[in-house]
Amino acid sequence: xxxxxxxxxxxxxxxxxxxxxxxxxxxxxxxxxxxxxxxxxxxxxxxxxxxxxxxxxxxxxxxxxxxxxxxxxxxxxxxxxxxxxxxxxxxxxxxxxxxxxxxxxxxxxxxxxxxxxxxxxxxxxxxxxxxxxxxxxxxxxxxxxxxxxxxxxxxxxxxxxxxxx
Numbered sequence: 001x002x003x004x005x006x007x008x009x010x011x012x013x014x015x016x017x018x019x020x021x022x023x024x025x026x027x028x029x030x031x032x033x034x035x036x037x038x039x040x041x042x043x044x045x046x047x048x049x050x051x052x053x054x055x056x057x058x059x060x061x062x063x064x065x066x067x068x069x070x071x072x073x074x075x076x077x078x079x080x081x082x083x084x085x086x087x088x089x090x091x092x093x094x095x096x097x098x099x100x101x102x103x104x105x106x107x108x109x110x111x112x113x114x115x116x117x118x119x120x121x122x123x124x125x126x127x128x129x130x131x132x133x134x135x136x137x138x139x140x141x142x143x144x145x146x147x148x149x150x151x152x153x154x155x156x157x158x159x160x161x162x163x164x165x
Contacts, residue, residue, distance in 0.1 A: 011124065012063050015081060015160065016048055018122050019061050022115045023085075023108070027059075030107035040103060043087070056090040056148060057104060064157075077164045085112075085156040090149040097143060101152035105138055112136050112158060120160060131163035 028042035044055035049062050064082040087104055091097035117132045141153035 012066055012081060012083075014124050015120060016061055016063060016083060018120050018124075019083065019085065019112075019158070020046055020048065021122065022111060022119050023059055023061075026111040026115070027107060030111050031103070034107055034110070035103055038103070040100070050086060056088060056151070058088045059085065059108075060087075061085045077162075079162045079164070081160045081162065083158050083160070085158055086153065087156075088151055088153040090146070090151045092149055094143050094150050097150040097152045101140060101154055105140075105154050108156070109136050109138065112156075131161075133161045135159045 023043070024046060031038075031040040031042070041057065043057050043059040045058040045060075047060050050060050062084050064084050066079055066081045069078050085108070087101075087108060089097060089100045089104055091100050112134070113136060120132060120134070136156060136158050138154055138156040141155060144151050
């Protein structure tokens with residue numbers, strides 16, 4: 001007998017790979033759109049898991065929690081996938097790095113909010129996603145000094161709510 005589930009559930013790792021693809025595709029155009037005179041660079045580092053802070057600006061994304069629930073009649077699954085994106089920027093002094101962090105945050109939130117259902121579900125063939133909603137929130141971290149200058153991290157929470165048949 002071959003295992004063949006009726007409801008397959010959206011794969012966390014594929015969603016995270018799709019978030020990375022969205023960020024890779026849209027971050028630089030978003031920075032250029034919002035801040036054309038600043039010539040802000042794209043992320044030098046993008047990875048799954050918390051970044052190693054070797055190059056700046058940096059971006060990382062990691063899974064946090066998923067809670068799929070099946071309808072009582074078994075006809076669909078509702079899943080709330082919580083993932084944590086992070087970014088970090090450096091600059092020469094605290095006021096400048098604060099402003100830079102806010103600019104990168106604005107651009108990242110914009111691309112995450114404006115990405116389509118197809119962007120988030122690209123390459124996912126398990127079941128049929130018939131509904132997707134998302135929420136984005138963020139929190140600025142404390143400024144710190146490192147060998148490259150003043151660093152400012154920002155932590156995000158991206159909540160993706162899927163319904164799948």
